Amino acid sequence: MRKPIIVGNWKMNKTIAETKAFVEAVDSSVSDSADWGIATPYLALQTAKSLASNLIVAAENCHFEESGAFTGEISTSMLKEIGVEWVILGHSERRQYFGETNATVNAKTLKVLDAGMTPIVCVGETLEEYEAGSTKDVCKTQTVAAFKDVCPKCIEKVVIAYEPVWAIGTGKTATNEIAQDVCAYIRGVVAELYGQEAADKVRIQYGGSVKPEGLKTLLEQPDIDGALVGGASLLEDSYIAMIENLG
Secondary structure (H helix, E strand, O other): OOOOEEEEEOOOOOOHHHHHHHHHHHHHHOOOOOEEEEEEOHHHHHHHHHHOOOOEEEEOOOOOOOOOOOOOOOOHHHHHHOOOOEEEEOOHHHHHHHOOOHHHHHHHHHHHHHOOOEEEEEEOOOHHHHHOOOHHHHHHHHHHHHOOOOOOOOHHHOEEEEOOHHHOOOOOOOOHHHHHHHHHHHHHHHHHHHOHHHHOOOEEEEOOOOOHHHHHHHHOOOOOOEEEEOHHHOOHHHHHHHHHHHO
């Protein structure tokens, strides 16, 4: 049985003071119904980590090199120094606005795993690709590329987040049936690479305008093991509502 995992991706939101207030308000409400977490901006990571007893604290990105002339970047060792063990990789906004490629997502995935950390690897199609019927082709290409050279022993540690780009921050959302169909397909791709037994252990999230009231029915789908949540994870009441809705 795969335990659900719900992670709020804060993007470029919340100051250190706001992060402190959020964690203090939410952390004690976390239940064992799922693994619950937040991915904060870099500056807020240490504060969140120091205050969170129950919430997973994740970074929103990292670099694939240990150190060097990479102005503005953060390494896995810098994250581990403050106790951060989770990293979101390949988010569509990183791909769209900051030149992230399948190759760099793969390099980062390998680096995060080598550091003993857990990557949340994002895959998903744009509106144009969705309308062209290319959703599964895009997801397969991104998934296969992300896991290039990832050892079979590491695969079950990776979390995959299927996030259709057209449903992020738009108010649009894939139906549970669409999300299930694509997540099941992605699991099938993992099975092609590593075998069904390994694929059955991989947790696959859905991300794209997830709301508290829809979370429980979303997770009733057999191949959806959680959610990567955007706006609904920014407000204390909304996040607590997600926890309460799962019971």
